[in-house]
Amino acid sequence: MTTQIPDSYHVLEFPYTRTTGPVVGPFLTALRDGKILGSRIDGKVYCPPLEYHPTTAAAVESELVEVGPSGTILSWTWVAHPTPKHPLSESFAFALIQLDGADTPLAHAVKAASSEAISTGARVTAQWREECVGAITDVYFVPEVDAEQQKIEPGEGDVIITEHLISLTISEPLHPHRRRFAEGLLEGKIIGQRSPASGKLYVPGRGYDPMERIRLDQSAEEEVADVGTVVGFTEINPVQYHGQKERKPYIRCSILLDGSDQPIQGIDIRHIGVDDFRVGMRLKAVWKAPEDRYIEDLDNRYGTIPDTVVERWDPTGEPDVEPDMLKEHTI
Amino acid sequence: MAIDAPIDVAIVATSQTPSYRHFDDTEVALIMDCVNDVITQVGMDRHDIDFTIAGSCDYLSGMPFAFVQNIDAVGAWPPVYENHVEMDAAWALNEAWIRLQHGDIKTVLVSGSGKSSPGRPREVFHLQTDPYYSAPLGLDSVSAAGIQARALIDSGKASEEDFAKVVSRSRRDALHNPNAQVAADKTVDELLAEPYFSEPLRRHDLPPISDGAAAMIISTADVANDLCDSPVWIRGIDHRMESHFLGLRDLTDSPSTRIAAENLGIHDSPIDVAELCVNYSPEEVILQNALGLPEGCLVNPSGGPLAGHPVMATGLVRVIEAAKRIAAGHAQRGLAHASSGACLQQNLLCVLEGGDV
Incomplete structure (x- = not known):
């Protein structure tokens, strides 16, 4: 039987919200409403507008003035292969655009059929998107000759907060030791790595002994018992933050498997109430039937025993281990 | 010399991994190999090193507190005196050098590491731009380098041929660098025949995507000669910054580099070798103009970042490459x-010298 073990894959996301302040706020509000503003500082007009002096960094009283919507390209590059983070999905130019009435250029995107349509000194004009939210991406530029007349309906209120979702996709093959750990789980085995230097048994292995700073390979690997002792736990009452999938309270615990020296972390318990759960409690893995096991959400980061291979962890009924015996393994 | 650093400091051991397109194990493993190597070179016990500092980037591995896990590579127990910068490890070296100026400790272990291959660097590095005006546009480092290249060409300071000359020489030199990831013997004409990637840049004007690590031990002068045969002296470090808005800068010049060079007095005596962080080929033209390096000064004999770009270690590797040439007697003074x-x-x-303190 061969079961596919997927690559290590995870997405890191942070939904940033930022206050805009006295200069960026009016700029984004005006942009949403169809106008581009610059700031006049010491007689020069800066676009994008600044809260501070560009040379001395001193706070300045910015006088906001309207610039554009047309301007001149000072420099550019042709983005032949846009990424999902870019504001346009077809090939486009990033350019430094000196808007009419401004003394410094704004970096922005120019939509054009090909790089032939772009040159230093070329004239471009801002075009507004159908839906404007008060972000720098409310506009893009096109060659002046292609610009269309637009009537922009002003939005409501001032833009005092910006939202910017950062999303990074991280993917690579499972590291060889992590892959062997995953293969073991599909066979109903928990594989650890025993350091020849310290004698300590790490589960899952990380390919090294962090205490003695030596690398560990397959020759260090051995099967670990699927029974152990709870060394720490917390009850999680899921807060509904961005990306949260959990809805009901559950227990997340660390289990020190018998014979090992490092608790396996991130074991979720959903069938034992928090009032019945204790440090020192003895638990045994209840494996899924071999044909029902699969690997999902196991990546190169932390390493746990997922509930796609172990159905649940049941109390063995043995007396609890004295918590004092476990203090070396609690955080 | 304009920099007043009362305590002489030397590089006494260096190590780097090869630059890998993809390293099939943890970032910790990369660092651990380097750390164990430098500790072995100086013959010290790990626990006798006074201070440890690393440079890395959590966004690269996409893991909050990845830098904490990296401590496994230097030995986390018993607890060590350590710090971390979310910057290239050359800035970790800067902090280490300043830390030694306090005079109360003698040795520092500096490491830098990065695995760019699991992520998409173009989608990571625009996050270091201003979050209101630039980052939402995804204004990535490749595109920014393209805009800079165009500005150089338009100003008459360089041509696409000049960029190709940098690439041709760098990647040919890299043939002799066992840690290089991209090495090739290609003529300027062959390079110019390649298609554009981010016009006016071609793919070879960009650095490779790399995984790698580097480490170094530096010490005060009183123990340097006990720790190695040929200490390389750090004569000074200076760093300067310009606006994060591309539109506020003259992209064809590097005034921050020029100021740092003046502060360090780099023209006080000849420089034999310069290892420059040329991530994109046009940057070498700009740096050469700002530095005014003398005739005969070797530039990037390792091939530079165009031959291997382990982000967050790339800058520290420049110091290592210059120091190695000095320690081997091929150069006396390096940048x-x-x-x-x-x-x-x-x-x-960073100005480096061989010989006596």
């Missing part, structure tokens, strides 16, 4: 450069 941010926004220079 190492590191940069951070788009289009050489921030620049660090």
